Amino acid sequence: MTLLAIAHRAGNDLDALRTAVDLGVDVLEADVHVRAGRLEVRHSKHLRPLPVLWDRGPAGLELTRTSVPQLELDAVLEALDGTTAVMLDLKGPGRVGARVAELVHAAAPTAPVIACSRWWPGLDAFAALPWVRPVLTARTPLELRRLQRRLAAGRLPYGVSLHRSLLTSAAVAGLRAQVEVVMTWGVNDTDVLAEVVDLGVNGVISDEAEVLRRVLARR
Template sequence: MVAHRAGNDLGALRAALDAGADLIEADVHAFRGRLEVRHLKSLGPRWLWERDELLLRRDIELYELPELVEAMGGEPRLLLDLKGIHPRLAGRVAAVLRDTCPDTVVTVCTQHWWMLRAFRELPSVRPVLSAGSRRGLRRLRSRLRSRPAYGACVHRRLLTPELVTELRRGAEVVLTWPVDNEDDLVKAHALGVDGMIGKDLRLFDPEH
């Protein structure tokens, strides 16, 4: 079970760790030399937005990747989702991991696979190639046939049990998202994936 966005808030992070999540997902953006942990997107230098939300940056308490790594306390359950296509994002994230937790296992996911080259010299980083569209899935299938990777992460609506079996030939683990309600959970289990990404930790309780 992957706790979706739980790493974006320190309170949610602790709750997810205590709940026994296998991985804690956090979104990382590069902004003016900082590595901000947030899901909201930038709209110019002053605003952040997502769907129907438009917020002033000054009104949001944001924290940065080194603070997240410190809060994890050496836990090997961090999944960093690299957001955007900033040319220095991956290199800066790799530098933070190299300086702060070089021997701790960290999973790094992105839909921009070229970014994963920045982590080649960090054997503790587990790269995950993500695909959220049919075009991305076609590319992923082709890529894994010639170049295996640690993991693949694909939007649930794109997957079938047969595709999961195929992807697993080139990836050690296959993850899917979103799994946010009972119906999602049933469908994800039927796919046979190795891990599910969701916001509601109660869904993944063995006694649920």
């Protein structure tokens, strides 16, 4: 399978989305939260109980009041070009999966849709949408072991997403024997790109345009 170029957080901003599409990436990643009944697309997290969203950026800690309007998922789906896939990273437990599945079903985008999450029950809501491709995410060694047990029991998704710190050639080979795509994130320089490709992944999630260009240039 072709090594996929996945633009990390590109779906969280419409200008970044268009830039990534122009670059020719295969997949746009977007982070989806439910807040106050809305499906907000952002990486920042709610600093409960304060009315503040927080994130870490190039300059350090970034704070935004929750009253500031956020990009919503319906606007992202409308902005898709109909060809480039979108990967919706469902943040947190609860009804986010069900709410996103409802909106995706209603919008019926022509672009391919991937749904991923560290909270795997949230992906069950997409069972009625067979054209949505589920991806199980693992960030820690414990999550990876749980993921391997789940796959061994025959519950096979479209793909898995592992933080690059979890990658070994044996782990990747075992996963690729069971799922179509093994993707990894945290790949933000070309040396790391070479390392993860050598380990056998076939999906690279990156914030860096140069890394994504290198992935595309391998074809």
